[in-house]
Amino acid sequence: MTAVDLPASPGATGTPVRLPVQEASEDEDRAAAELADGLLRGDAEVFARIFRRWGTLVHTLAARSLGDSREAEDVTQQVFLAAWRGRAGYRPERGPLAGWLVGITRRKIADALTARTRRGELVAASAAREQVRGEEGARPDAVLDRVLVVQELGKLPPVQRHILCMAFFDDLTQVQIAERTGLPLGTVKSHARRALVRMRRSLTDAAATF
Numbered sequence: 001m002t003a004v005d006l007p008a009s010p011g012a013t014g015t016p017v018r019l020p021v022q023e024a025s026e027d028e029d030r031a032a033a034e035l036a037d038g039l040l041r042g043d044a045e046v047f048a049r050i051f052r053r054w055g056t057l058v059h060t061l062a063a064r065s066l067g068d069s070r071e072a073e074d075v076t077q078q079v080f081l082a083a084w085r086g087r088a089g090y091r092p093e094r095g096p097l098a099g100w101l102v103g104i105t106r107r108k109i110a111d112a113l114t115a116r117t118r119r120g121e122l123v124a125a126s127a128a129r130e131q132v133r134g135e136e137g138a139r140p141d142a143v144l145d146r147v148l149v150v151q152e153l154g155k156l157p158p159v160q161r162h163i164l165c166m167a168f169f170d171d172l173t174q175v176q177i178a179e180r181t182g183l184p185l186g187t188v189k190s191h192a193r194r195a196l197v198r199m200r201r202s203l204t205d206a207a208a209t210f
Contacts, residue, residue: 036097039087051080054098058105065109066116074159075108081182082108115158152199160195163188 035053038046058079062072082104083090090100153161166172166180174192178185 032097033092036090036092039083039097040090040092042087047080047084050083050097050101054101055080057098058101061102061105062109062112066112068157071112071116071157074157075105075112077159077187078108078111079104085182112158152202155202156195156198159183160191160198163191164195167192 035046035050039050055076059072059076062075063069066072066075079101083101090097153164156164163177163181166177167174172180174188175185178188181188
């Protein structure tokens with residue numbers, strides 16, 4: 001039995017969590033090698049099998065590191081999208097496919113944590129600017145609305161926030177967003193719908209407290 005080290009969640013202390021991974025048998029090694037060959041050939045059906053085999057591991061790594069299952073779903077999607085696009089860079093002689101995927105996962109987790117910090121900084125800066133404008137005579141209720149919207153955008157997972165910003169601030173259609181991000185159109189629509197529902201629910205709850 002081997003183990004994969006999981007980074008601690010933000011704010012956590014102590015040693016990283018260790019996730020046990022069952023050692024592969026010869027048959028499993030052979031099956032993994034076949035999957036690796038299929039990936040290098042660009043076989044979409046084989047790639048779907050790769051996702052089914054290691055998708056749970058990638059999601060578990062992301063969820064335990066980020067502490068947010070929805071953000072972990074976004075990271076999982078980013079990992080396999082990066083794996084498909086960068087499949088030509090995989091070198092079987094350097095290590096197993098699972099290890100390569102874990103390496104991509106760690107980088108995407110680090111990117112997500114960096115984006116989370118950046119979102120917090122942007123929200124704080126925007127809130128500060130709105131406060132100054134409010135003090136200069138803007139209607140308090142309008143200032144509050146803008147601050148709440150900016151805060152809710154900052155709470156969204158990176159992919160959802162990016163899609164909404166491109167839609168509303170860059171005035172791009174969902175088709176254009178799909179082309180620019182490389183995401184399937186259906187995925188863009190799903191992210192946008194979930195993000196809007198989440199923001200609407202949060203803003204409604206916030207309004208109810210006033």
